[in-house]
Amino acid sequence: xxxxxxxxxxxxxxxSLLLILTLLSIGLxxxxxxxxxxxxxLVLLTVIKGQQITDVFMELxxxxxxxxFFLLAYAVVIPILLAAILYL
Amino acid sequence: MTTCLTTNEIAVDARxxxxxxxxxxxxxxxWFFILMELTVFAIFFIGFAVAERLNPQLFTSGRESxxxxxGLVCTLTLVISSYFVALAVVKVRENNNPAAKKLLLLALLxxxxxxxVKLWEYQQLIELGYDLSTNTFYTLYFFTTAFHFMHVLxxxxxxxxxxxxxxxxxxxxxxxxxxxxxxxxxxxVDLVWILLFFLVYVVH
Numbered sequence: 001x002x003x004x005x006x007x008x009x010x011x012x013x014x015x016s017l018l019l020i021l022t023l024l025s026i027g028l029x030x031x032x033x034x035x036x037x038x039x040x041x042l043v044l045l046t047v048i049k050g051q052q053i054t055d056v057f058m059e060l061x062x063x064x065x066x067x068x069f070f071l072l073a074y075a076v077v078i079p080i081l082l083a084a085i086l087y088l
Numbered sequence: 089m090t091t092c093l094t095t096n097e098i099a100v101d102a103r104x105x106x107x108x109x110x111x112x113x114x115x116x117x118x119w120f121f122i123l124m125e126l127t128v129f130a131i132f133f134i135g136f137a138v139a140e141r142l143n144p145q146l147f148t149s150g151r152e153s154x155x156x157x158x159g160l161v162c163t164l165t166l167v168i169s170s171y172f173v174a175l176a177v178v179k180v181r182e183n184n185n186p187a188a189k190k191l192l193l194l195a196l197l198x199x200x201x202x203x204x205v206k207l208w209e210y211q212q213l214i215e216l217g218y219d220l221s222t223n224t225f226y227t228l229y230f231f232t233t234a235f236h237f238m239h240v241l242x243x244x245x246x247x248x249x250x251x252x253x254x255x256x257x258x259x260x261x262x263x264x265x266x267x268x269x270x271x272x273x274x275x276x277v278d279l280v281w282i283l284l285f286f287l288v289y290v291v292h
Contacts, residue, residue: 008178015171022163022285029290030156039291046286050279057174057275059268064110067119074126078133078283085137086291 014056021045036087043083050075113177114269122276125239129280132232133287139224150225151292153218158209159289162202163281166240169198170278173247173271176254180264185254188267192251195274199244206237229288236277236284243277246270 025045032038054075055061060068112119140147176191213219213226220230250270253259259267 008175011171011174011178015167015174018167018171019164022160022167025286025290026156026160029292034292042286042290046282046290049282053170053275053279053282057170057278058272059113059177062110063112067112070123074130075279078130079286082133082137082283082287083291085134085141 010056014052018049018052021049039083039087043079046079047076050079114272115265118269118272122272125276126280129232129236129283132228132235133283136228136232136287139228143224146223147225148292150223150229151288153213153216154229154289155209155212156289158205159285161205163285165198165202165205166278166281169195169202170275172198173274177264177268177271180254180259180267181261183260185257185259188259189251189254192247192254196244196247196251199240199247202240203237203244206233210234232284233288236280239277239280243274246273 025042028038028041028045051072054068054071058071060071172191172195176188176195179185179188179191210230218226220227247270250267254267
């Protein structure tokens, strides 16, 4: 019963976090001028959102390590790579 | 000192060990398909970023013609839709097919909002005279977002099929692999949009 409760609770928390981070990223993007810290913050927010989707929604937290690593690497590497191409 | 375990204790121990085992949800073939799709999208994203690096002015002016709130609404609807699908998986594991069906229908409703908003944005841009051939920004914008749009359509067909099957009580705690595979595909669509949202609407 406890595991079912925590599974659903984890999904609720993750969804709330995703909505908040989305609003935060669009707010920061619109109301702050372009700077290196803004870019780093926006990349970080996107990475956290990707991690939440892969770990909680896709349930890779309890998957074999290689699969989890591969999907998490995608969610982390792609935003960093895109920011590097655009800004470095 | 020897320990004697009862049959019941052995069964409980076996269940606990099974629960602790790492498990890939859904079907392995679906995961390979998802990896392939993610690779294709990664190539599009990198192409978009490289093209922007080569011509930043063009992309800055191109982004100004887009509606930021469209990107925001699309992201929120896809996240909420994914949330309902994730909850539906939990309900199926509780052998509660009617609740899972309702959650899938809610997910489909939010996906329809995404489709409507995205189509409205396409219509607005086309009315203003922007299309695939306008410049590199619009070529990449239309191509990448339309490719994602087609994935949303495919995901909606899969969710609709899953909803129809839950209506017939097909899925259960011990028969939910197909359901998990469909849900995983929908989450992949969400993951791709999160990156697309960052690249098209957020960075400047």
